[in-house]
Amino acid sequence: xxxxRPRVAVCGIHIESSTFTPYLSGEADFVVTxxxxxxxxxxxxxxxxxxxxxxVPVLHAQALPGGVVKASAYGAWKAEILEGLAAAMRxxxxxxxxxxxxxxxxxxxxxxxxxxxxxxxxxxxxxxxFVSASMDLHGNVxxxxxxxxxxxxxxxxxxxxxxxxxxxxxxxxxxxxxLAPRAEDGSIVRPAKALMHVPVLLPxxxxxxxLEPAKSLYAQLxxxxxxxxxxxxxxxxGFAWADQPRCQAAICVYGDDDALVRSVAADLGxxxxxxxxxxxxxxxxxxxxxxxxVAEGSVAAGRTPFFISDSGDNPGAGGADDVTVALAGLLxxxxxxxxxxxxxYASIVDPVAVAAADAAGVGGRVDVSVGxxxxxxxxxxxxxxxxxxxxxxxxxxxxRVAALRCGGLVFVVTSRRHQYATAADFxxxxxEPTAADVVVVKIGYLEPDLFEMQAGWxxxxxxxxxxxxxxxxxxxxxxxxxxxxxxGFDPLPLPVRFVAGH
Ligand SMILES: [Zn+2]
Numbered sequence: 328x329x330x331x332r333p334r335v336a337v338c339g340i341h342i343e344s345s346t347f348t349p350y351l352s353g354e355a356d357f358v359v360t361x362x363x364x365x366x367x368x369x370x371x372x373x374x375x376x377x378x379x380x381x382x383v384p385v386l387h388a389q390a391l392p393g394g395v396v397k398a399s400a401y402g403a404w405k406a407e408i409l410e411g412l413a414a415a416m417r418x419x420x421x422x423x424x425x426x427x428x429x430x431x432x433x434x435x436x437x438x439x440x441x442x443x444x445x446x447x448x449x450x451x452x453x454x455x456x457f458v459s460a461s462m463d464l465h466g467n468v469x470x471x472x473x474x475x476x477x478x479x480x481x482x483x484x485x486x487x488x489x490x491x492x493x494x495x496x497x498x499x500x501x502x503x504x505x506l507a508p509r510a511e512d513g514s515i516v517r518p519a520k521a522l523m524h525v526p527v528l529l530p531x532x533x534x535x536x537x538l539e540p541a542k543s544l545y546a547q548l549x550x551x552x553x554x555x556x557x558x559x560x561x562x563x564x565g566f567a568w569a570d571q572p573r574c575q576a577a578i579c580v581y582g583d584d585d586a587l588v589r590s591v592a593a594d595l596g597x598x599x600x601x602x603x604x605x606x607x608x609x610x611x612x613x614x615x616x617x618x619x620x621v622a623e624g625s626v627a628a629g630r631t632p633f634f635i636s637d638s639g640d641n642p643g644a645g646g647a648d649d650v651t652v653a654l655a656g657l658l659x660x661x662x663x664x665x666x667x668x669x670x671x672y673a674s675i676v677d678p679v680a681v682a683a684a685d686a687a688g689v690g691g692r693v694d695v696s697v698g699x700x701x702x703x704x705x706x707x708x709x710x711x712x713x714x715x716x717x718x719x720x721x722x723x724x725x726x727r728v729a730a731l732r733c734g735g736l737v738f739v740v741t742s743r744r745h746q747y748a749t750a751a752d753f754x755x756x757x758x759e760p761t762a763a764d765v766v767v768v769k770i771g772y773l774e775p776d777l778f779e780m781q782a783g784w785x786x787x788x789x790x791x792x793x794x795x796x797x798x799x800x801x802x803x804x805x806x807x808x809x810x811x812x813x814x815g816f817d818p819l820p821l822p823v824r825f826v827a828g829h
Contacts, residue, residue: 330422333380333505336415336452337365338408339427340444341389343465344396345568345645346433347800348792350701352393354400356744359388368427371495380423380502385411387427391724391744392645394792398435405444412451422505422515423457424448425498426476430466431566438571438804442471449475457504457515461497463487465531465566468577470824473522477504479579481561483545484536486774500558510829518558519585519828521592525576525599526818527565527810528802530795532638532771532786533606534564540602544595551591556584560591562599568645568793570802575809585827596821603810608795609772610636610786615656618785625783626668626764634781635767639791640702641746643770647702648676648744650791651709653767654698657736658709663765666735670765671758673747674725674739676701681742684716684729691716693731697740704790718756730756735764748774771795 342352365384366372372382386408415421426445434440445458459478462468464485473479478500482493510516534541544562551560563577576599580592613621618635625633637653640646654672662668680695687693692713699708714731722728725745730737739747739756747753747768753760760766761780768777771793773784788795797811808816 330420333422334383334415334419335380335423335425335501335505336383336385336412336421337387337425337427338385338411339387340401340404340432341387341427341429342396343392343429343431343463343566343645344394344433345392345792346395346570347568347794348394348645348647348702350394350647350792352390352396356393357388357390357400359386359404361386369494369498370491371498376499376502379506383415383421385415391746392643393744394645394647395433395435396440401434401440405447408444409447409451412448416452421452421456423459423501424452425501426458426460427494428460428462428466430462430468430481431569433569433571439469439471439573442469442475445472445475455514457501457517459497459501461494462563464562464564466563467565467571467573467575468522468563468579469573470522473520473579473824477517477520478559478581479561480559481563483548485531485534485541485564486772488775496559517829518581518583519588520826521580521588522824523578523592523596523821525578525596525603525821526808527576527599527603528567528574528797528805528812529564529576529606530567530797531564531644532609532795535609535772538607538609540605544598544602554587554591556587557582557591560595562595567797568800570804572804572806574805583828589823589825592823593821597819600818600821608786610784612786612788612795615653615787615789618787619656619660621785622765623662626662630782631764632760632766632780632782633764634773634777634784635765636771636773636784636786637767637769637789638771638786639789639794641769641771641791641793642744643746643748644793646769646791646793648769649698649701650704650789651675651698651706652789653787654738655706655709657738657767658711658733663736664734668735668764669762670736670767671753671760671763672736672738672767673753674728674741674745674769676741676744678726678742680740681727681729684731684740685719685727687716689716689719702792718758720755722752722755728756730758746770748777750776750780
C-alpha cells in the first residue's frame with residue numbers, strides 16, 4: 328500500500344569498540360539525539376529530495392571509539408528504538424528506515440551487535456520497509472547485517488573526509504527507492520545485492536586511501552556506482568581491534584542488473600585479495616625510542632614540528648587513552664627535560680590530575696600521578712613533581728582540560744577520553760603545535776589539520792588496546808584462514824552471497 332507521503336524512520340548506535348582495551352563504554356560516553364536534534368546531523372535534510380518523505384527520527388547514540396559497550400546501555404537504547412518504531416508502525420506505518428551506524432560496535436555478550444539490533448528492528452517493522460545503512464569503512468559486514476538490510480554503504484576515504492556525503496548517499500538512494508514505481512503488489516522494488524568477504528584483516532593505518540593500494544581500490548568506486556544497472560558499491564576494510572568471527576574485509580554491490588552486480592562484486596573482491604600483502608603503514612614506524620631518535624635528527628636539521636603518533640592507545644580507534652608509555656618516555660627525554668627542545672603531548676585522560684591542576688590555577692604548581700588507571704599496563708601511572716599549570720579550558724569533548732609544563736614539555740590532561748585531532752583542539756588551550764619542535768598525539772594516521780602542520784612524522788608502534796601490530800594482540804575467534812594471521816593460503820574463488828533483485 329502506498330501512503331500519500333512515504334515515511335522513513337531514522338535510528339542507530341554509532342561506535343567502534345576495541346575488545347582488547349579494558350575500558351568499558353557506558354551511557355556517559357555517548358551523545359544521544361532524538362527528534363529534530365537527530366535530524367540536525369544531516370546537512371541535506373532540507374534538500375528537495377529529502378523533503379519528499381516524512382522523516383521519523385527515533386534515536387541516535389554516538390560516541391568516540393572506545394571499549395565494549397555495557398549491556399545495560401545498549402539494552403536501554405535498543406528498547407527505546409524498538410518502542411519508537413513500534414509506535415511509528417501503529418501511527419501510519421513505515422516505508423523505509425535509515426540505519427545510521429558505524430558498524431564496529433561490540434556489546435557485552437554479543438558477537439555481532441549491529442546484527443542483533445537490525446534483526447530486532449526487522450521483527451518490529453517487518454520485511455517490507457526498505458532499510459538502508461551508512462557505515463564507516465572500518466565497520467564489519469556480517470551475513471546477518473547484509474541479509475536484514477536492502478542497502479549497505481560506507482565511506483570511501485580514510486581519513487573520513489566523506490563521512491557526511493556517505494550518509495547522504497545512503498539516504499538519497501533510500502528515498503529514491505521508496506518513491507520509485509512499485510511492484511504490482513505495491514511492494515518496494517529491491518535491488519540485487521552481493522556480499523563478498525575478503526579474508527584479510529588490516530589496521531586502518533595500513534589502509535589510508537591517500538596511499539596505494541587502497542587509493543586505487545577505492546578510487547574506482549564512483550565510476551562503478553554510475554554504471555547502468557549498479558546502484559552503489561562499497562569496500563569495507565573491517566575492524567581489526569575486535570576478536571569476533573565477523574571481523575574481515577568485505578565488498579557489497581547493489582543494483583538492478585543481477586549479473587552485473589554479481590560480477591562487479593567478484594571483481595572488486597579479487598582485486599582486494601590481489602593487493603592483500605601490499606598494504607603498508609601510512610608513515611615510517613618504529614618503537615617510541617626509535618621515533619625520538621629520528622625526531623632529534625629532524626629538529627637538529629630544522630624540520631619542525633616533528634610529529635609522532637602514539638598509535639597503540641589511540642582513543643580514536645578505541646584505546647583507553649591513558650597508557651603512559653609515550654608520556655613517560657617524553658618526560659625522561661633529555662632534549663625536553665633540559666628545555667633544549669619544546670614539545671607538546673596531547674593528550675592523556677586523568678580527571679583527578681585535571682582537578683588538581685584546576686585547584687592550583689594557571690601559574691600554580693602541582694604534584695600529580697598521571698594516567699595508567701584504566702589501562703594499567705607498564706609503566707603505569709607517571710609521577711610528576713612540580714608541574715606548572717600553563718592553561719585550563721573547557722573542551723566540548725574532553726571536558727575540563729589542563730596543560731602542564733615540565734621542562735620543555737607541555738602535556739595535556741583531559742577529564743574525558745578525547746583526541747587532539749584538529750587545530751581548534753590545541754587552540755582552546757592556547758597551544759601552537761606549529762611553534763613546537765616535537766608534537767606527540769594519541770592518534771594513528773594524522774587527521775588533515777595535523778597532517779598539514781607536520782614537517783616530519785613517524786608512527787610509534789606503542790603498546791595498547793589498539794596495537795597496530797595485530798599479531799601481538801592475540802585474536803582467537805576470527806574466522807580462519809585470515810591474513811595476516813595465516814599466510815600462504817589461496818582463498819580464490821571467493822564465495823559470493825547473492826540475492827537477486829525482486
Ligand atoms: Zn573509521
